[in-house]
Amino acid sequence: MATAAVSLALTGLGVVGTQTAAAAGTGPCDIYAAGGAPCVAAHSTTRALYSGYNGPLYQVRRSSDSHTANIGLLSPGGYANAAAQDSFCANTTCVITEIYDQSGKGNHLTQAPPGGFKGPAAGGYDNLANATAAPTTVGGHKAYGVYVAAGTGYRDDHTSGIATGDQSEGMYAILDGTHFNGGCCFDYGNAETNVHDDGNGTMEAIYFGKIKVWGYGAGNGPWVMADLENGLFSGVNQHYNANDPTVNYRYLTAMVKGGQNQWAIRGANAQSGGVSTFYNGKRPNVSGYNPMRKQGA
Numbered sequence: 001m002a003t004a005a006v007s008l009a010l011t012g013l014g015v016v017g018t019q020t021a022a023a024a025g026t027g028p029c030d031i032y033a034a035g036g037a038p039c040v041a042a043h044s045t046t047r048a049l050y051s052g053y054n055g056p057l058y059q060v061r062r063s064s065d066s067h068t069a070n071i072g073l074l075s076p077g078g079y080a081n082a083a084a085q086d087s088f089c090a091n092t093t094c095v096i097t098e099i100y101d102q103s104g105k106g107n108h109l110t111q112a113p114p115g116g117f118k119g120p121a122a123g124g125y126d127n128l129a130n131a132t133a134a135p136t137t138v139g140g141h142k143a144y145g146v147y148v149a150a151g152t153g154y155r156d157d158h159t160s161g162i163a164t165g166d167q168s169e170g171m172y173a174i175l176d177g178t179h180f181n182g183g184c185c186f187d188y189g190n191a192e193t194n195v196h197d198d199g200n201g202t203m204e205a206i207y208f209g210k211i212k213v214w215g216y217g218a219g220n221g222p223w224v225m226a227d228l229e230n231g232l233f234s235g236v237n238q239h240y241n242a243n244d245p246t247v248n249y250r251y252l253t254a255m256v257k258g259g260q261n262q263w264a265i266r267g268a269n270a271q272s273g274g275v276s277t278f279y280n281g282k283r284p285n286v287s288g289y290n291p292m293r294k295q296g297a
Contacts, residue, residue: 115195200288217244
């Protein structure tokens, strides 16, 4: 099984990580690799996801002169050098233009292009995130997450190593559980390569929010669900599944895993405790989702 990892400690995008403390010098994607499920996309603006990673985490662009800078790490395998961003963006504003893939597969995230729906930016693109809108602290170090406001989006439609068809995959994100809405759809995961709706089963992504048009869980939301295209699913049923709870931890772990006629939703408080399984079973009892037809964007 391939794993898509996102580590952003965000209000928007995700973080790959583990719920329990890792051994010294071990990163989340090191743990996945040791378990036979190497990361094929590893995105983070706050930390390295491999113990040996020493490249850039993300790129920012400042409004004063449109110059860009890569933001790296304080040390190999460590945390983001937020001071470098603060210095570069002093007395002006910056946006995040690219989030680099640490896996070596080259699956970097850039401004999402227009598709079935046009975004609010020039040319129908989505907006880029304000680089300072999601400040956080990771391991005692200042860092910046990715604040995904309505209309903000990043994408890679020409990927390498991402699951396609009915291949197995897993994805894991750390989100700000207090930042959500009832719109469609805040996702992180596997989508169509042509940026259009290609029918049931052509996506597999983590969704977080409180929209109830398709699926929903217990309470008033928000819920971790799976966007499988033309449906947000909280379990096997098309609409209500009681075992998918309302979750709104300040830092929320959200996971979706999918295989052949099997998938799962998991979640947790990213700061303490273990991971809970909200659903683990067969694909939804709606036509078009077994087998899946994932495209790998």
